[in-house]
Amino acid sequence: MLDCDRSRAAEKYEILRRKLAKLFERQQCIHTEELADETIDRLVKKLGSEQVRDVSLFAYGIARNICLEVRRKTHRLVSIQDYNREGLPAGDTDPEESIITELGNARGLECLTKCLRSLPLDYHELILKYYQGEKQVRIRQRKELAKKRGISIEALRSEANAVREKLRSCMNRCLGKKRQAVTSQPDTSLMAKRGEFGGQ
Amino acid sequence: MASSRHERALQYLLGELPEQEAVEFEEQCFADDALFEETSALENDLIDSFVRGELSEAERQQFEKGYLISPARRANVQFSRVLAGHLSTLPPGEAVAESRNPPALFSLQVWMGRLAWATIAVVVTAGISWMMLANRRLRHELDLMRARQAQFQQQEQDLRLQIAALDAQVRQGGAGGQVRPEIISLILTPGLNRSDAAARKLVISSPAPLVRMELYLEQDDSRSYRASVQNAEGQQIWETKDLKSHAGPQGAKSVTIEISSSLLQSGDYLVKLDGKAANGQFEEAEDYRFQVVKR
Numbered sequence: 001m002l003d004c005d006r007s008r009a010a011e012k013y014e015i016l017r018r019k020l021a022k023l024f025e026r027q028q029c030i031h032t033e034e035l036a037d038e039t040i041d042r043l044v045k046k047l048g049s050e051q052v053r054d055v056s057l058f059a060y061g062i063a064r065n066i067c068l069e070v071r072r073k074t075h076r077l078v079s080i081q082d083y084n085r086e087g088l089p090a091g092d093t094d095p096e097e098s099i100i101t102e103l104g105n106a107r108g109l110e111c112l113t114k115c116l117r118s119l120p121l122d123y124h125e126l127i128l129k130y131y132q133g134e135k136q137v138r139i140r141q142r143k144e145l146a147k148k149r150g151i152s153i154e155a156l157r158s159e160a161n162a163v164r165e166k167l168r169s170c171m172n173r174c175l176g177k178k179r180q181a182v183t184s185q186p187d188t189s190l191m192a193k194r195g196e197f198g199g200q
Numbered sequence: 201m202a203s204s205r206h207e208r209a210l211q212y213l214l215g216e217l218p219e220q221e222a223v224e225f226e227e228q229c230f231a232d233d234a235l236f237e238e239t240s241a242l243e244n245d246l247i248d249s250f251v252r253g254e255l256s257e258a259e260r261q262q263f264e265k266g267y268l269i270s271p272a273r274r275a276n277v278q279f280s281r282v283l284a285g286h287l288s289t290l291p292p293g294e295a296v297a298e299s300r301n302p303p304a305l306f307s308l309q310v311w312m313g314r315l316a317w318a319t320i321a322v323v324v325t326a327g328i329s330w331m332m333l334a335n336r337r338l339r340h341e342l343d344l345m346r347a348r349q350a351q352f353q354q355q356e357q358d359l360r361l362q363i364a365a366l367d368a369q370v371r372q373g374g375a376g377g378q379v380r381p382e383i384i385s386l387i388l389t390p391g392l393n394r395s396d397a398a399a400r401k402l403v404i405s406s407p408a409p410l411v412r413m414e415l416y417l418e419q420d421d422s423r424s425y426r427a428s429v430q431n432a433e434g435q436q437i438w439e440t441k442d443l444k445s446h447a448g449p450q451g452a453k454s455v456t457i458e459i460s461s462s463l464l465q466s467g468d469y470l471v472k473l474d475g476k477a478a479n480g481q482f483e484e485a486e487d488y489r490f491q492v493v494k495r
Contacts, residue, residue, distance in 0.1 A: 018236075154237070158233075171282075
């Protein structure tokens with residue numbers, strides 16, 4: 001189990017998923033969020049058959065294997081002549097590239113506005129105040145914000161990271177990226193799987 | 201220690217760590233949520249600084265070379281660019297209210313603003329309506345004034361035509377009794393005898409001219425006078441009373457009488473002027489003689 005407390009378990013699940021996505025980003029994989037979901041799926045299956053001491057580190061190992069699998073699979077199926085600049089098979093549209101393009105036009109701003117409004121007011125205020133202003137202004141505002149919310153700077157930073165990730169995921173969905181809305185609305189099957197995670 | 205973690209996280213993000221060290225750092229992040237959050241926050245701040253142009257040239261080059269190695273990371277940068285752009289358009293402190301329309305719908309400030317605008321709109325509309333009505337009324341009055349002016353001009357034109365016609369009639373001598381009768385003036389001085397009457401000859405050619413006579417006085421002792429006209433036979437043909445003397449152009453006093461020429465025939469005439477005394481009785485004052493020639 002990630003945690004005995006259900007809400008705390010959900011938080012840990014979110015963090016794990018973000019960690020996995022960041023790993024795939026650095027490994028220059030595409031479909032990073034889908035790969036994160038695939039990693040969690042495999043993790044859940046392993047947890048049913050093996051004793052795991054550290055779920056996060058175990059997930060990290062699975063993710064690295066998946067990354068290697070994806071690379072081997074891509075190299076095996078597509079000849080080098082068919083690769084484009086980013087190492088993608090010709091004709092395969094990279095969703096991140098599509099998002100980059102979409103973000104650059106008016107639809108990006110439209111999606112951002114829509115996603116900001118969909119956030120709870122508390123999160124909305126946090127994301128705007130945390131990131132608004134010049135560098136020194138941001139530092140001062142963050143201290144004030146932490147004081148106002150009665151939490152440490154570190155806790156505030158974690159919240160801001162999580163909300164920013166929610167916002168980014170919302171925008172990706174808004175811009176047409178097809179994937180499960182796990183980050184903002186975890187489905188019941190994944191929530192149920194949390195209970196199968198082994199203790200640390 | 202913290203500075204060391206921060207420095208290592210930065211090297212990891214910018215791809216400056218050897219692969220083995222990078223893997224070790226990733227493992228630490230997976231095991232330590234705080235380190236992962238710290239690294240994520242650093243990554244976000246790094247991206248934000250990049251899109252806001254807050255990095256030095258060397259940092260920017262390192263960021264582009266070491267961080268922007270995948271489409272997913274470039275998408276993160278683009279997301280940050282859109283977010284920063286949106287935030288820069290919002291005034292500080294009003295960011296939430298500005299960007300959340302549904303709650304703003306119920307804010308007192310917004311409703312007060314809308315009420316103010318609605319009031320302005322009503323006042324402006326009322327003002328425009330009043331101006332339109334006033335303008336219409338003024339135009340109506342202007343039209344009436346123009347009509348009256350045209351009417352006056354027409355009347356003036358008609359009068360000018362009538363005057364011109366009358367002038368023409370007068371010049372032709374055919375006034376037909378409607379024209380003011382001609383006045384023939386005659387100045388008489390007292391003390392003339394019958395033989396001198398011819399010297400005061402009055403020629404009457406018009407059908408019914410009015411004869412005005414100025415009777416000069418040698419002495420003006422009376423408050424009023426009575427004048428009478430007698431023909432050559434001594435018959436009185438005309439008389440008038442309560443005449444007042446008046447000063448002439450040279451200061452001489454005179455009494456003026458007007459008598460219709462129809463009463464006069466060709467021949468000699470005597471004008472007797474009596475002055476009214478203080479006791480009310482008339483006393484003889486002056487005699488005047490003149491001769492009429494009718495043609």
